[in-house]
Amino acid sequence: MLLKTETYNQQSNFVKYCRDGKEVAILGTNPERLPHYRRLVFNIIKDTLETTFPISFEYIKTEIWDEMVFNYFSNHKCNDPQVWRMPEEFVDFCKTENYAAKFNLPFLNDLLYFEWLEVELYMMEDVTYPQVNNTTDWLKEKIAVNPEHKIIKLEYPIHLEKPFEAANKKGDYFLLLFREKETGKVQFVNLSVLFTFLIENIVLAEKTLEEIFNDILYIFGINDLEMLRSEVFKFLKDLKTRGFVLGVHC
Amino acid sequence: MSNKAGIGFRKDFAEEFLSGSVLKPGFLELAPENWMKIGGYWKKQLNRLAEMYPITAHGLSLSIGSPDELDMDFLKNVKYFLEEYNIEIYSEHLSFSKCDNAHLYDLLPIPFREDAVKHVSQRIKQVQDFLGRQITIENVSYYTPVAAEMDEATFITNVVKEAGCKFLLDVNNVFVNAFNHNYDAKTFIANLPLDQVEYIHMAGHTKVSPNLIIDTHGEAIIDPVYELFEWTLERVNQVPVLLERDFNIPEMEEMQSELNNLESIMTKKWETKNVIENRNI
Numbered sequence: 001m002l003l004k005t006e007t008y009n010q011q012s013n014f015v016k017y018c019r020d021g022k023e024v025a026i027l028g029t030n031p032e033r034l035p036h037y038r039r040l041v042f043n044i045i046k047d048t049l050e051t052t053f054p055i056s057f058e059y060i061k062t063e064i065w066d067e068m069v070f071n072y073f074s075n076h077k078c079n080d081p082q083v084w085r086m087p088e089e090f091v092d093f094c095k096t097e098n099y100a101a102k103f104n105l106p107f108l109n110d111l112l113y114f115e116w117l118e119v120e121l122y123m124m125e126d127v128t129y130p131q132v133n134n135t136t137d138w139l140k141e142k143i144a145v146n147p148e149h150k151i152i153k154l155e156y157p158i159h160l161e162k163p164f165e166a167a168n169k170k171g172d173y174f175l176l177l178f179r180e181k182e183t184g185k186v187q188f189v190n191l192s193v194l195f196t197f198l199i200e201n202i203v204l205a206e207k208t209l210e211e212i213f214n215d216i217l218y219i220f221g222i223n224d225l226e227m228l229r230s231e232v233f234k235f236l237k238d239l240k241t242r243g244f245v246l247g248v249h250c
Numbered sequence: 251m252s253n254k255a256g257i258g259f260r261k262d263f264a265e266e267f268l269s270g271s272v273l274k275p276g277f278l279e280l281a282p283e284n285w286m287k288i289g290g291y292w293k294k295q296l297n298r299l300a301e302m303y304p305i306t307a308h309g310l311s312l313s314i315g316s317p318d319e320l321d322m323d324f325l326k327n328v329k330y331f332l333e334e335y336n337i338e339i340y341s342e343h344l345s346f347s348k349c350d351n352a353h354l355y356d357l358l359p360i361p362f363r364e365d366a367v368k369h370v371s372q373r374i375k376q377v378q379d380f381l382g383r384q385i386t387i388e389n390v391s392y393y394t395p396v397a398a399e400m401d402e403a404t405f406i407t408n409v410v411k412e413a414g415c416k417f418l419l420d421v422n423n424v425f426v427n428a429f430n431h432n433y434d435a436k437t438f439i440a441n442l443p444l445d446q447v448e449y450i451h452m453a454g455h456t457k458v459s460p461n462l463i464i465d466t467h468g469e470a471i472i473d474p475v476y477e478l479f480e481w482t483l484e485r486v487n488q489v490p491v492l493l494e495r496d497f498n499i500p501e502m503e504e505m506q507s508e509l510n511n512l513e514s515i516m517t518k519k520w521e522t523k524n525v526i527e528n529r530n531i
Contacts, residue, residue, distance in 0.1 A: 001317070001369065002365055002369040002372055003365055003366060003369040004353040004363075004365045006397075007317075007361050007363050007365050007366055007369075008317040010358070010361050010396055010397040011315075011317055011358075011361065012317070012349055012350055012351050012397070013350075014358060014396055015349040015350060015354060016350075017357070018354055019352065019354070026396060026397065027361075027396070027397035028395050028396060028398050029394045029395065029396055029397075030393070030394040030395075033394040033462065035391040036393050036458075036462070036464065037356070037358065037393065037394075040464075041354045041355070041356045042455070044354075044355045044356055045355070046386050048355075077350070077351050077352035077353075078352055078353040078354070078355070079351070079352075079353065080353065081283060081285045081311035081321060081348075081353060082282065082284070082286075082287070082336075083284075083310075083311075083322045083353075083355045084284065086353070087354070087529050091411075121289055121514060122291070122466060123288050123289070123290060124288070124289055124290065125287055125288060125289040125291065125293075126289035126290065126293060149281065149290075165402060175379075177292055180510075184290035184291025184292070184294070185292065196412070218352050
């Protein structure tokens, strides 16, 4: 490297100061003006996180939120050159630091993750849609779905209730998030365990709907095939209206 | 695109650009970091904008002055983006925003030193080799020097010469730095590599204390910056000029009025310059 160690040290100390605010000797700097850099850099991090996590920011006490953001800024080395992707690192940081327990916010990990996923899905690169037929006879076919989606599991129903109300309802919650093709908006659908199994198998596109029905009957111990078919078709038709189910694979 | 006044694209007023009802910029500038590797709604909007306007790219995260290794994956994405949208001008800041593997997402001042000149120039060359094109490097505003051993104009000039890159002259940054560091803006500009200027930036700023201006891009351009702009245009070739406005966004009519002011100065100065040059011939 053509850069001398001494020059590197000045740059490194400058960055350390910006991140943690601890006094450090940096050659030839104006000590009255250094804090402006720290303020400017911190504001970028703070504003980006507040924009990405509006629900968390609204419901978490300001002093706790500020402490989380301040610790993140000081102790975490942001890795992504695209600032809009940086909040994903905040989600991981809070999890690693166990802030959910430390600040008695049991829903925290789920809420941050959910809010980040919404942004990620909204912004993610376009995925090629499958070729589909628009037949209504789905039973013997493999159902085709919107490829721009995620299926996630949460411990708290933060997608259904306000965070502190969700905190008392620990359980297993499954959720389908997908991006509408036309508008680009992200929709989410609360899923039962059975419908999660159904959607996961549809996404794999290895089995016809009838084959998935047979698996469901066996795994979930269901005897009433007609009722199952009726409920599933109702559910899938709703998802077709909402733009998740596209038709059947060609 | 030269001789045109453009504006920095912001999502806040994307619809205005698409409708073209009030704002009529000659081109748009955007930060590739905010637009590459995306899809969905904003990708569609970007595609529509790219059909309506020429685009320039002004990077934020290359961190050309960083002691860290260049991020080649990032550069690969930038290259793809530039090619995808047929972007001719890719500019970056003569600053650093990453050190010790930490991105800070802001423009930090490089020590004005000989070893930094060599280091930065080598990195610019590496980027240019990879992209297969010259890049354009911008003078940044800074609020304190860091371990400086030479003056800023010498630092910029040596980097541009040694790297063989183009130069983006930010007139407002010169004004801000001249005020903050007590030097004469015109003398400073006269010492820059004006023959390499490919692009000019203009913006407003905010005075936060009696002896400090911050380059906020949050106010209208003030008269002394326009005056410096006029003086500068007499000394450079015809190039595109960009209006930067990132915060405190005014009515669109006001923004268009600033664009009109810039274009009118460009026309006046460069037409006069052409007439004088032609007469000399």
